[in-house]
Amino acid sequence: MSVASDCTAWQEHSQRLAKWALDRLVNRSDRHGCYGDKGAFTADTLDEYTLRNHFYGAKVVGLHSTAADNTCKWLGLDIDNHDGDDNLAADNLSTAIELLNKLLDLGIMAALEDSNGDGGYHIWILFSEPVPTEDVFRFAKWLIDGADIETSPKQAALSGKGLGNWLRLPGRHHTREHWSRVWGDGEWLDDAESVEALLNLPANDPSVLNVVPDEPPDNDACEPATRKTMEKRQQPLPDVNGTESLVDIAERTIEQTPWRELLESQGWHLESNNGAESTWTRPGKESGVSATLNFGGNNLFHVFTESTNLPADGKSNGQSYGKWRFYCWSHNFGTDQVAAAKEYLPDDVVQEHGQQWRESQSGAAHSNDEQPTESPKKTFEGKDISDLEPHAESEVDWLVDGIFSSDQPTLFGAKSKCLKTTLLVDLTIALATGGKWLGAFQVGKPRRVLFFTGEANYRAVARRLKKACKSHGTSFSALRGMLRVDAMEFPKLPNVTHCVAVADAVKKYDIDVVIVDPLYRGMTAQMDTNRMADIGDAIVNFANWCRPASLVMSHHTTKASARELGSPPDLEDMTGAGIAESFGNWWLMGRNEKYQWDWNHDLCVQFGGRDEQAGGRRILFNEKDWTAEVSNLHEFLTEQQEAAQKAREDAKREKHHRAIETARSRVQNVLRDQTTPLSKNQIEERRGEVPQKEIRQAIYDMETDQSLTIHDYRDSRNRLQSGGYLLAEKGHEYDALFSESEDVR
Known part of the structure; x- marks a missing residue:
């Protein structure tokens, strides 16, 4: 996934970037982060020369997030993908763009950086003056809202034992040939534009951090427990929403319980704390560190021991736990979250939820005219075959002629x-x-x-829509009433409330087609992507809610298939169970050549469906001009195969030619100083490492072009032999001498 980029813009502006970083980013100049053969380490003095070397690509540098006086010039967010997982990379970009949009909505300017070219991203927020680290850290934790994102700074204040964390500067990556890119209006900027975007990134007034509520986020690493056990803790009953799962209700409810109370109720006891982070000892042990809480400000419980009822199978052991996961495992429910929720929530809440759920399901039965008060009785009797005859004779209603039929859900899959x-x-x-x-x-x-x-904000998608409108000879105003776009809210497929809202929108605006891009944004954390029942049923049910509108959904392929060039993916290459089985139309795209970070794209497509449509196309798309050239994929692939076959044959012939030339040279070397003929066997005995077959071919060719001459000669026993070889220039001399000697005889 990582692609090397042209670094000349970074090198050309390395001095400007160094001055900018020294002014806007450097919190302390006595130390800085850097990388060596054995990994990251902290080095001594930081100056403009060191920064210039970094931006030139000579030595990669990281800057500490906190000054010695516990102030920060900037806030950094680090969204990691160290394993190069394509699915995680897509999720990371979506998360990063959501955060960027959230910041913009708050009036906070920020830069989104593609930090490693492999699905890892940094977000930079600059301040017009140094801000207390405590305020920056509190804002950061409020902003990420529990997401698995590293913040810089990672703590509200330095502990006095270290310098705090540091974050790598934009520029060249320390292990791969990747140079940072900055996100523009819905697309990545090139190197020159990225450099200018950073140099002109506005610094925010510290007052923007005041959006955080006066009460800091729940950070109870050292909050005193008010009760010995959670069962004795009195708290308001949770709000019950029938469209929300019991697990969701339990998960948000348990967040009101302090960590300390949860842990002590299960026999864990506090070992130490420094005001922000704490260490804990497992049940049955008097002392020692068995786990940490809120390490780096993440508000998670990280367990190191296998001597508890938390998972210890080598897969989950050693991972971090949120409050709800900790409850499930510490109470021996494991992955059965529904049973855990029923145990955790009061009985009247569970009963109220069941009643509301039944009412919502009953009210959700949707038709064009009215909503029945109760679901119709299921008979599962089917139809008599004679009733199907009109369907067999009906014409297909095509959304796109011969490609997508209107009565089947459409999968828009791609690498x-x-x-x-x-x-x-x-x-x-x-x-x-x-x-x-x-x-x-x-x-x-x-x-x-x-x-x-879910891939862009309104500004970004509007720019693409404008290009498309121009290409189609239309305008936004001309399409009034024909197209509605939602780039802020995304429907979750299993959520009945969301499904009802989409169904209402379809009816209100007389919608014919619902497009969901991408599918994974409609999945919830509770859905198991490996279970066909979870994914397939959710897609089919959502498609039914959209009726009478047609449904189109985009989705991505597995990481393995994404690496292949020159062929489109198959349905089985889509990630998640139940995808292939849930769609009646499919349009599957791959690339014919590697992505080059320019405007030109060479795509290969196969399409098909349950209405007997099938085919393949090659698409040359220019994203800048918004133009497309479409041709037959089979013909293109045939030409490619023929060209490849010709190239292989040419290479084979060239290889053979070089081999024969090598053999000719060997024959010439053997015969160069010969004044008497050598037999073919004698030449072959002196061939060295050249294969015998090629020596014989070379001798034949040299006979044909008369580079060699054939002579009679006398062997060691003075017997007259035929078939001796000499180089042509030596052959004439030999014939004269041989004739004279025979005359003498």
Whole structure:
């Protein structure tokens, strides 16, 4: 996934960047972070020369987040993907963009940096003056809201025993040929634009941090327990929502319980604390560190021991626990979260939830005319075959002629960097206008579209829509009433409230097509992507809620298939169980060549469906000009195969030619100083490492072009032999001498 980029802009502006970093980012100049053969370490004095070397790419540098007086010039967020997981990379980018949009909504300017080219991202927030670290840390924890994101600073104040954490500066990555890129309006900027974006990043007034509530987030690493056990703790009953699962209710309710109370109720006892972080000893042990709490400000409980009822199977042991997960395992429920929720929540809450759930399910039965008060009785009797005859004779209603039928859910699947969102934007405009998608595929008639996008904010998606409109010869105003876009809220497939809301929107605005980009944003944390029942049922149910509108969903492939070039993926390459079985139309995209970080894309596509449509296309798409060239994929692949076969044959011939030339040289070397002929066997005996077959071929060729001459000669026993070889220039001399000697005889 990582792609080397042109670093000249970073090198050209290394001095400007060094001055900018010294002014805006350096919290302390007595120490700095750097990298060596054995990993990261802390080095001595930091100056402008060191920073210039960093931006030039000579020596990678990191800056400490906290000054000696416990102030910060900046806040950094680090969203990691050390394993290069493509699925995690997509999730990380989505998370990063959500955070960036959240900051913009708060009036806070920030820069999103592609820090490693492999799904790892940094967000930089600059301040116009040094801000107390305590305020910055409190804001950071409020901002990430429990997400698995590292913050710089990682603590409210330095402990006095260290310098705090440091974060690598934008620029060259320390282990791979990747140079940082900065996110622009819905796309990554090139190197020159990225450099200018950083140099011109506005510094925020410290007052922007006042959005955090006066009461700090729950950080109870050393909060005193008010009760000995959780069972004795009195708290208000949780709000009950029938569309929310019992697990969700339990999970948000337990967050009101201090960590210390949870831990002490299970026999854990406090070993030490420094005001922010604490260490704990397991039940049955008098002292020693068995776990840490709130390490680095993460508000998680990290267990090191196997001597508890927490998972110790080598997979989960040693991982961090949130409050709800800790409750499930410490109470021996394991992964059975529903049973744990029923045990944890009061009986009247469980009963009230069940009643509301039944009411919501009953009220959710959706039709065009009315909502029945109770679900119709299921008979599972099927239809008589004679009743199916009208269906067999019915014509297909095509959203896109010969590609997508309207009565089947459509999967828009793709490998990494295959323009899923871009091509869906063009499809959206084509559907709304009734024109041609990608200039090649005819849309049957104009259709009203509801487009959910989780890959960009309104500004970014509007820029793409504008390009698509221009390409289709239309405008935003001309499409009024035909297209609705939601880039802020994303429906969760299993959430009945969300499903009802989408169904209401379909009815209210007479929507014909609902597009969801991407599918994974509609999944919840409780869904098991390896269970067909979880994923498949959620997709099918959501498609039913969207009716009579058609459903189009985008999704990504597995990491392994994403590496392949020159062929589109198959349905089985989609991540998650139940994906292939849930869609009746599919459009699956790959790349014919590696992603080059430019505007030009060479894509390969296969499409198919349950209405007997099938085919393949090659698409050359220019993202800058928004133009597409569509051709037959089979013909392209055939040409590619023929060209590859010709190249192989040419290479084989060239290899053979070089081998024969080597053999010719060997024959010439053997015969160069010979004044008397050598037999073919004698030449072969002196061939060295050259294969016998090639020596014989070389001798034959040299006979043909008369580089060699054949002579009679007398062997060691003075017998007259034929078939001796000499180089042509030596052969004439030999013939004269041989004739004379024979005459003498």
